[in-house]
Amino acid sequence: MTEVELAALAIVVAAIVGSVSILVTFSLLQSLVEINARVELTVAQEDAGSGIVALMASRAGQRAHAEIIGMLEIAEVNDAAVTQTLGKMGRSLQVYDDNGTAVKEYGDFSGGEYTDIALPGGRKGRAGIS
Amino acid sequence: MKGMGILVMGSALIMVVFVIIMPFVQIFFQPVRGEITNIELRTEAYTMGNALAAAGVYMGSALRFSAYQAMHDTGMQGGWDAIPAGKSFQAGEGSYAIWHNGSDVSPSEDELKASLGKSVAAWLGKYREKGFRFLNDYSVRLPVYSPVLVSEFTGSSFSVSAMPDSRMSIQKGSQDGSTNVLLERTASLQDSFSYPYLELFR
Known part of the structure; x- marks a missing residue:
């Protein structure tokens, strides 16, 4: 073989070896990458307000707390009893009338979220419960 | 023969460079394959x-x-x-x-x-x-x-x-x-x- 033929043969062999190396490397790297590629899927279920519903729907005697809270502005209320009930439930309460005036506050309400409440006389107020 | 040795070494070096560089080039053009994706579905x-x-x-x-x-x-x-x-x-x-x-x-x-x-x-x-x-x-x-x-x-x-x-x-x-x-x-x-x-x- 002449030197030129040897050189050509060497280039061909190098090209074949190189191509195989590239393919093998690609395959390995892709496998590694695919193993590491993951989709972190989080399903977050928001369940806000369940405590408020529980409080409003629960009863004290024959009346639901929603009705009692609605009557706080007009009724002679035993504030100590209300405070004690809310304390047992770990809650604070702020009640607004239909004009947006705060009529009752029990504890420190800082939740910032309000829920409509029915008031006597066809009126609607708001209660902040946290 | 010395010239042929240089040629073979040069070819091998080019192949090595290819082997190192090409996967990264591929990843660059196909980013989805290697992407770690965080998806949060928030349902109310x-x-x-x-x-x-x-x-x-x-x-x-x-x-x-x-x-x-x-x-x-x-x-x-x-x-x-x-x-x-x-x-x-x-x-x-x-x-x-x-x-x-x-x-x-x-x-x-x-x-x-x-x-x-x-x-x-x-x-x-x-x-x-x-x-x-x-x-x-x-x-x-x-x-x-x-x-x-x-x-x-x-x-x-x-x-x-x-x-x-x-x-x-x-x-x-x-x-x-x-x-x-x-x-x-x-x-x-x-x-x-x-x-x-x-x-x-x-």
Whole structure:
């Protein structure tokens, strides 16, 4: 073989070896990458307000707390009893009338979220419960 | 031979460089293959369910307040939602019902029940027309309640049933518009009251 033929043969062999190396490397790297590629899927279920519903729907005697809270502005209320009930439930309460005036506050309400409440006389107020 | 050695070494070096560089080039052009993706699906379905439950409680207390107000209003009209012609008399600025005019003309139990039901329905309408909002952001659509039925006055108690024209519902879509959740809940109302209301008119 002449030197030129040897050189050509060497280039061909190098090209074949190189191509195989590239393919093998690609395959390995892709496998590694695919193993590491993951989709972190989080399903977050928001369940806000369940405590408020529980409080409003629960009863004290024959009346639901929603009705009692609605009557706080007009009724002679035993504030100590209300405070004690809310304390047992770990809650604070702020009640607004239909004009947006705060009529009752029990504890420190800082939740910032309000829920409509029915008031006597066809009126609607708001209660902040946290 | 020295020239050929250099050529072979050069070719091998080029191959090595290819082997090192090409995978990164491929990854660069196909970024999805190697991307670690965090997707958080935040669903408010439970909170929406709580909003519906709270709306049910709201309308439950609205029914009680409506019944109290209706008992007062109906009583002030002598047992009618509107005093029938010929059964009222004027005294000053007030109009009063006549219960006895040679014979008993007071409202019958059925008339009293019908009047009370109409009044309760009117007051319930005031509560439902204002809608219901839960935790600032959750608005519940409330149905129209009609008719409102008052049961027989049994002893000193009676019950009131309000029939809705539809279910109460809440609908909320995601900001990108990809999801839209609609929840519905039965909306009929019923409660009982322990007042000797009929006896007031006898």
